[in-house]
Amino acid sequence: MSLIDLSLSGLSKPGAKLIEKISDAIGVLYEPTKIRKLAKAEADANRTQLISKLELEGIEKRAVERFLKKESKRQENIESISIQAAMNLNENDNISDINEDWINAFFKECEDINDKEMQTLWARILSEEAKSEGSFSKRTIKLLSTLNKDEANLITYFGRFVWQASILTPILLLDDNGDTDEISFIQLSTLDSLGVIQQGLGYNLTFNGKKGRISYYGIPVSVEFNNESKNEWTMNTGTALLTPIGSELMKICGSTPDMEYFNKVFNHFNKKGSQLNLTIL
Incomplete structure (x- = not known):
């Protein structure tokens, strides 16, 4: 069962299929509009509530806040790249069965990419791999993660x-x-x-x-x-x-x-x- 929590309206069928594959591999994705903003607001509220319940103070509290903020930003980057990749696909594209290990390796390397232009480059790789499995090796993905603009x-x-x-x-x-x-x-x-x-x-x-x-x-x-x-x-x-x-x-x-x-x-x-x-x- 997919963990997807995403409105797929506006995407082609191949694009929606790609989002479902990603969701199955790594977890929940949110639509980068109202749903994402709502999810972020809920996450901020839940984070504050969680830290409060844990009764953390001083350095422990700051450490937890830093961790949650970092992971929240990573999730935002993953979703941005995923949606761009899905939007690159049209109705005539055939989606291959992307290896889940490849998907996990891919997002491990790009989850800290905040630059929008670089995210576009990563999205192209994801959409091309979706159309033809094996187009990009893990070695290429590793290299791309080290590139500056x-x-x-x-x-x-x-x-x-x-x-x-x-x-x-x-x-x-x-x-x-x-x-x-x-x-x-x-x-x-x-x-x-x-x-x-x-x-x-x-x-x-x-x-x-x-x-x-x-x-x-x-x-x-x-x-x-x-x-x-x-x-x-x-x-x-x-x-x-x-x-x-x-x-x-x-x-x-x-x-x-x-x-x-x-x-x-x-x-x-x-x-x-x-x-x-x-x-x-």
Whole structure:
């Protein structure tokens, strides 16, 4: 039996189903409007009454008040993330059976996240996991819990360089000085230290034929090589490779396409003497 105490009006059926799954796993959730305000008022009254009954004084009383206030804030954070995740789901989404251990691990890592923008990021993870169980590992969740807002924004910024090939692949160009264009070495080093990317001297995409296909934010692009040698059907992608954690974060980081960068990539590979050509399909 569900411990749910939530008005599900306004949510899609998949959204309501997600709330029920969360409630079964971790306990009661309240609607973040009148019901939540009522619940908070009742909780404040009950807390005062409980402390009074316990006849606590001095440091013991302050300790109990601090504990209850902390847990109340954690509950508020859990509910905010849960409702946002549920609202991300529409009627066409199929909800998978999320592992209860995963749910508990998830909320353990995000229950102290008070920042609203960071809560939105956590909500995206929860809704995506609901649609496809196993999309996010516990390791990725652990990393996300350590990020500050600047680091999260850097991951979002890096997403503009990521293309879809056989796997998610960043393509980084060099500027006239031989430095990585539009993203600094320090920024790349930060992403490397976080475990989002792996830096190297240079990486390539290897194709099985003279013609291949990649895409950039849904824009399909044909890759055609100008030689007949199988050993040369490779496309240089720069000095960074996404780690498994980085690939998972790219799904929910909120990145948007950068068409100026997109055109730079086209100009780079289509310049005279290039071993390949790009064409929008």
